[in-house]
Amino acid sequence: MKYVWTINKIIKLFEKPFLEIIFEAQNVHRKHFNPNKLQISTLLSIKTGSCPEDCKYCPQSSRYKTNIKKEKLLGLKDILKLAKKAKDSGSDRFCMGAAWKNPNDRDIPHLESVIKEIKKMGMETCMTLGSLTLKQAKKLANAGLDFYNHNLDTSPEFYSKIISTRTYEDRLNTLNIIRNSGIKICSGGIIGLGENINDRAKLLLELSKLPKPPESIPINMLVKIKGTPMENNDDVDPFDFIRMIAITRIMMPNSYIRLSAGRENMNEQTQAMCFMAGANSLFYGCKLLTASNPNKNTDLVLFKKLGLTSEKKIDSNLNKEINNIMNKKNDFSLQYYNAEL
Numbered sequence: 001m002k003y004v005w006t007i008n009k010i011i012k013l014f015e016k017p018f019l020e021i022i023f024e025a026q027n028v029h030r031k032h033f034n035p036n037k038l039q040i041s042t043l044l045s046i047k048t049g050s051c052p053e054d055c056k057y058c059p060q061s062s063r064y065k066t067n068i069k070k071e072k073l074l075g076l077k078d079i080l081k082l083a084k085k086a087k088d089s090g091s092d093r094f095c096m097g098a099a100w101k102n103p104n105d106r107d108i109p110h111l112e113s114v115i116k117e118i119k120k121m122g123m124e125t126c127m128t129l130g131s132l133t134l135k136q137a138k139k140l141a142n143a144g145l146d147f148y149n150h151n152l153d154t155s156p157e158f159y160s161k162i163i164s165t166r167t168y169e170d171r172l173n174t175l176n177i178i179r180n181s182g183i184k185i186c187s188g189g190i191i192g193l194g195e196n197i198n199d200r201a202k203l204l205l206e207l208s209k210l211p212k213p214p215e216s217i218p219i220n221m222l223v224k225i226k227g228t229p230m231e232n233n234d235d236v237d238p239f240d241f242i243r244m245i246a247i248t249r250i251m252m253p254n255s256y257i258r259l260s261a262g263r264e265n266m267n268e269q270t271q272a273m274c275f276m277a278g279a280n281s282l283f284y285g286c287k288l289l290t291a292s293n294p295n296k297n298t299d300l301v302l303f304k305k306l307g308l309t310s311e312k313k314i315d316s317n318l319n320k321e322i323n324n325i326m327n328k329k330n331d332f333s334l335q336y337y338n339a340e341l
Helices: 007-015 018-032 076-089 105-120 134-143 168-181 197-209 238-251 268-276 296-306 315-340
Strands: 037-047 093-098 124-128 147-149 184-186 189-191 216-221 256-259 281-283
Touching: 007 197, 007 238, 018 238, 018 268, 037 076, 037 256, 076 093, 076 105, 093 147, 105 124, 105 134, 134 168, 147 216, 168 184, 184 216, 189 197, 189 238, 197 238, 216 238, 238 256, 238 268, 268 296
Parallel strands: 037 093, 037 281, 093 124, 124 147, 147 184, 189 216, 216 256, 256 281
Antiparallel strands: none
């Protein structure tokens, strides 16, 4: 029987002492997942800039003056080349984003070809293309698309202060279309938009109220981009972010919780606490659409320190990468030691 969350129950979680909520989340996590395994994705922008939406956090909006280089939809050969590179580095899911309000029907055959070819590589696929019609979603599903990302971003009440070009109900309708097409859902939110605790709680409530919780829940920390209306927003306290991860894990124990945007600004200790709080997925690679992400080698060192590996069979690729970078690191340390002597 599905547990029914209420806003009062969720607020009580936010009010718990920090260490207690981490302990509770870690126990829930261990009941449903191996705490030393990660789902690892790479995210590529396949069409960049000139988006008609007005999301106040996004540098790809055509309404804001940012330094984003506009690019047309990438061709199949270029996408496959980057997908292979991601797989060889240890990613098991290739996610693709296009800066559209919604894709045109004429673009769907190209996207179907992309999905089919990447699936042949043995990787999972995910796309985020804006709103879809049911007909479009079914075509992508038939091509083999595993996941579709469409974030709720924040609470229904705060949403209109962030975006005016589509409603909260529009987003929920898109999620319903995705679910009905047979594609798994990836949906989460952003912390640092100027929201309060109630907004964070209501975001999680909305996700939990879906007919089935999202299989993947990205929790993003706002990346403040010059030229966007949110470039001067206050920083997010790392403890608040970790708490958000923990409560998400407690509320949706079977979902993968992903560290997404903003991870570059987190130190090793913050990331380690996020994994302890129940995060078990991340974006791997130097870029997230247009935002920067931790250097691959930096991640590999962290994985080694924490004893984290990929949960997929492709794990051997990641382990090879980890061992290669650690051997190089050890060689450098030995050279430095000898020079000191």
